[in-house]
Amino acid sequence: MPPPLRLDSLEIFGDVVRHGGFRAAAASRGVSSSAISQSINALEEALGIRLLHRTTRSVAPTEAGEHLLHLLTPALQDIRVAVDGLNQFRENPSGTLRINAPGPAVDHVLCPLAFQFMQTHPDVNIELISDAAIVDIVEQGFDAGVRFGNQLAQDMIAMPLGPRLHYAIVASPAYLQAHGTPEQPGDLLAHECIRRRFPGGTLVTWKFAKDGETLEIVPKGRLTLSSAQQELQAALAGAGIAHTLDDYVHAHVAAGSLVEVLLDWRQTLPSWYLYYPSRRHTSAAMRAFLGFIRDYPWP
Template identity: 40%
Template sequence: MHRSGLTELEVVLAVVRRGGFRAAAQELGMSATAVSNAVAGLESRLQTRLFNRTTRSVALTDAGQRFVARVGPALQEIRQASEEIHSDNDDPAGTLRLNVPNNIGPLFLDNLLIAYMQRYPKMRVETVSEARMIDIVAEGYDAGIRLAESVPQDMVAVALTPDIRQLIVATPDHFTRYGIPQTPDDLLHHQGIGMRMSHGGLYRWELERRGEQYALAVPPRFATSDLFASIRAVKAGLGVGFLPELYIRQELESGELVSVLEDWTQPFAGLRLYYPGHRHVPPGLRAFVALVRERGIIPG
């Protein structure tokens, strides 16, 4: 990172991004003590507490939230100006910071990030994976990735995947033992593999056919927030899962998994790369967007 001289502000935003002092220290290459001292020094000068701290968590105070919302965008502009001095459109240099959803790793890394870093050796990339929606500008990110329905309307959005379809799947042996469901209600007699949401609740399977809608709570034998753990559990025969087709295409083609009630599973708009459209786009992000457009959507 090319330092802007606003170290304390950069530390505060890093603590917000990483959710703690130790993780922020690792990102910034500082000691946890130095991070704590920087935050304490800024709080002292502002005469305002920015974070509530306990032994287990760090969270912004109301004043801290207002401060970050105002300072974050300004600091991002300063950081980009500093990096652009060392960069140009054909050979960008600096750091590309992306906020991405959980479970996108292998798909995204293999298809885009490796190619980007190979093409632009002066660029560094930082990704943070999380389920919650954030203000990418206030928290110091260049761009984010989310489902199209979640992208704020004031952002520029570029398609990363085709429409996504969630399928109801299990192993052939599971359906032999428990029967093939003919209606959504039949799924209530099966054990499910549930997806735990960021707010702690279980995701209810959203089904629709010819305008008739179901939000089904299949009894979970196993619940997790990790998509790949869900896939492994379904493949092990532990229950029925509701999984994105693009992650299990090979298993469906080989017959390892079987899909049922497909007339109840409708596609929806897929993943989008999004970024602010009201300010100058830095060369590193511009190059990444160009690569996305050049390669087209990630095959579903």
């Protein structure tokens, strides 16, 4: 006689498909990979059909698994809505918020917001995932995402997070003394620029604007990194000229350990935007977080 069907195994199955493997699903749930594997094995045994193709490198749903997942996703969402509806009977909202955002937005906007929000909402858990890639937040199980205003899908509700942003071109005093100070963006092509590569493989281009004129260069340099924090470390070490959001460097510029150049060519960007699905139930925890953002005293 097959084992009884457990409803939590259905949710675990959805997590495995969404995360693309047992290990990632286990990490998202804070359990071991073997526990996830046992749940899936029990589910397949209870249903009498294989739901996942397993190889040493990947996990993917079978045709039956795809069919089940298609029907399962809205059903699980309905269950979450029903459970979240109980929040109206609690004094404080509860639950978990999962937010996907680029590293700079997490470092300088979301972390300070989350720290303060959690002090006044002790029953809400927050998970912040740093990710520079554009992802489908609904498919990936996030409550919200953060991107620039011009990167948002039309079916999303968006609200600004803080003021407009600025990129700064900085280098250490020692580097500029040894190699000279660029006066025009084109001068950077003769310098050691600290480059950054996106997760998808493309190099970050440096953009400039002055008096209605815009320029874009592909920086040249021996050092290529993958995060703004790494670029900051390299600039402080005198490895070259860095291009980072002002949030990362303004304290170092004020202290004199870095010098900002090409100030009159500074590029201004839209603010970060928090976005979330317009056609999806908004949880009590998310509603509380949105209200907190609206009332936040932005500079």
